[in-house]
Every structure is written in structure tokens, then in C-alpha cells.
Amino acid sequence: MLLELSDVTLEYGRIQALHGISLTVDQGEIVALIGANGAGKSTTMRAISGLRPVASGKIHFDGQDITKMRADLRVVRGVSQSPEGRGVFPGMTVRENLEMGAYTRKVRTEVDSDLQRVFGLFPRLKERERQSGGTLSGGEQQMLAVGRALMSRPKLLLLDEPSMGLAPKLIQQIFDIIVEINQQGTTVLLVEQNAQQALSRAHRAYVLETGRIVKEGSGSELLHDPAVKDAYLGVA
Ligand code: ATP
Numbered sequence: 001m002l003l004e005l006s007d008v009t010l011e012y013g014r015i016q017a018l019h020g021i022s023l024t025v026d027q028g029e030i031v032a033l034i035g036a037n038g039a040g041k042s043t044t045m046r047a048i049s050g051l052r053p054v055a056s057g058k059i060h061f062d063g064q065d066i067t068k069m070r071a072d073l074r075v076v077r078g079v080s081q082s083p084e085g086r087g088v089f090p091g092m093t094v095r096e097n098l099e100m101g102a103y104t105r106k107v108r109t110e111v112d113s114d115l116q117r118v119f120g121l122f123p124r125l126k127e128r129e130r131q132s133g134g135t136l137s138g139g140e141q142q143m144l145a146v147g148r149a150l151m152s153r154p155k156l157l158l159l160d161e162p163s164m165g166l167a168p169k170l171i172q173q174i175f176d177i178i179v180e181i182n183q184q185g186t187t188v189l190l191v192e193q194n195a196q197q198a199l200s201r202a203h204r205a206y207v208l209e210t211g212r213i214v215k216e217g218s219g220s221e222l223l224h225d226p227a228v229k230d231a232y233l234g235v236a
Contacts, residue, residue, distance in 0.1 A: 002027045002187050008057035010047050017043040019211040030188045032198035035208035041191040045160050049081040050074045076104050078155030082145045090134025094125050097133045101151030118147040139170045159190040175201050195232040199223040
């Protein structure tokens with residue numbers, strides 16, 4: 001098991017956003033978190049990446065208790081997040097943005113080979129290597145954010161809404177790339193509004209409602225679950 005959350009709670013001031021989340025991600029899996037707006041999906045990601053402290057519960061990653069570990073040290077341990085809203089550095093070029101993602105890495109030749117790997121996954125970023133991040137289209141910024149997260153060579157890649165704001169054709173493409181990244185050996189935990197795509201690509205998934213996990217199963221089980229279909233897939 002690569003990641004385990006045990007009974008994690010998290011508060012924003014007086015608002016309790018997570019009410020005891022327990023979940024696991026095994027090495028090699030793609031696991032999806034789905035749920036309505038405000039269910040706590042992004043908050044769960046922040047708890048894992050260390051961007052918000054948990055109030056109680058435990059987080060174990062790769063055999064270590066990381067519950068109280070600083071966010072930057074979690075990156076060094078192998079957790080990398082591509083945040084919702086992209087967070088590309090607008091004044092830096094595509095290449096510089098990607099190199100920022102490799103700040104934990106020391107060996108220059110490895111950084112270069114990872115850069116080539118990202119350009120292989122996203123040829124469009126290669127074409128725009130010297131363009132500033134702020135001038136990329138929304139979809140291209142999304143690709144850049146995912147590419148940058150990959151540059152730290154994570155064991156676990158956290159993707160928050162990778163399909164957000166993308167045209168249908170690009171949604172397919174970004175999910176194809178996520179599957180490819182996974183097949184190259186990176187474990188993936190992703191949050192998605194697009195439950196249809198997420199469930200059809202994920203090995204397993206969890207359904208969140210108001211800060212609690214209400215259902216879990218394989219992607220295809222949940223894809224065919226009548227209650228999930230009704231609530232999240234727009235078909236009864
Ligand atoms: P969405 O799909 O809309 O992004 P989500 O499932 O990712 O939703 P979260 O962003 O995790 O939901 O929010 C969970 C709850 O915590 C919501 O009720 C939200 O209003 C609240 N919340 C999130 N961030 C903060 C914050 N910084 N301060 C106060 N409350 C917050």
C-alpha cells in the first residue's frame with residue numbers, strides 16, 4: 001500500500017470540511033475521488049499534499065507517517081500535486097515552469113531526460129517551450145501543470161480536476177495521458193467532476209458527500225451503480 005488515510009478530519013476555522021476520511025491507494029493504481037461541489041475532494045488532496053494541516057487522524061505514505069510532515073518534504077518523499085486552477089507561473093517560459101517542478105532533483109542529466117519525457121507526453125508543450133506560461137491556452141496550462149508535477153518524479157501524482165475547462169477532445173487526450181503516465185509506473189490519485197471519464201479510467205474510486213466517504217468500489221462497479229449514475233453521471 002502506497003497511501004493510507006485513517007479517519008482524517010480537517011477544519012477551516014469553524015467549518016469542518018472532512019469528517020473522518022479513510023482511504024487507501026495501492027502502488028500502481030489510478031484511484032478517483034468523485035462527489036458534488038463542496039464534498040471535500042480538494043480538501044482531501046490538500047490534506048495529503050500537506051497544504052492544510054489535519055485536525056485528527058493519520059496519513060501514511062510509503063511506509064512512513066507523514067501526518068505532520070511539511071509539504072515540501074512530502075514532495076521530496078514522492079508526493080506531487082497538480083493543483084486545481086493550474087497554478088502555472090505566468091511570467092516564466094514553459095521550459096522554466098517545468099524546471100521549477102524539478103527543484104527537488106539534483107542530477108542535471110536526469111532533469112533533462114524527464115523534460116524530454118514530459119515533452120514526449122505533451123508534444124504541444126515542446127512546440128511552446130519558450131513561450132511564457134501566461135500566454136498558453138487554458139488546456140495548455142493544464143498540460144503544463146500536469147507536466148510540472150511529473151518533473152519531481154513522484155511516486156504518487158495528485159491531480160485535482162485535470163479535465164477542468166477542457167474541450168471534449170482534450171478531455172479524452174488528458175485522460176489518455178494520465179493512463180500512459182500510470183502505465184509508465186506512477187500511481188495516480190485524481191479528483192474529478194467528470195465522473196464518467198474518471199470512473200472509466202480508474203481502477204478504483206471513492207464517492208464523497210459532505211466530507212465523508214459514502215461509497216467505494218472498482219471504477220466499473222461505480223460506473224454501473226444506479227445511485228452513482230443518478231447523482232453523478234447525469235443518467236438514471
Ligand atoms: P469542488 O468540486 O466544488 O471543487 P470539493 O469537493 O473539492 O468541491 P472542497 O473545496 O474540498 O470541495 O471544499 C469542502 C468544503 O470546505 C466546502 O464546504 C468549502 O466551502 C469549504 N472550504 C474549502 N476551502 C475553504 C477555506 N479556505 N476556508 C473555509 N472553508 C473552505
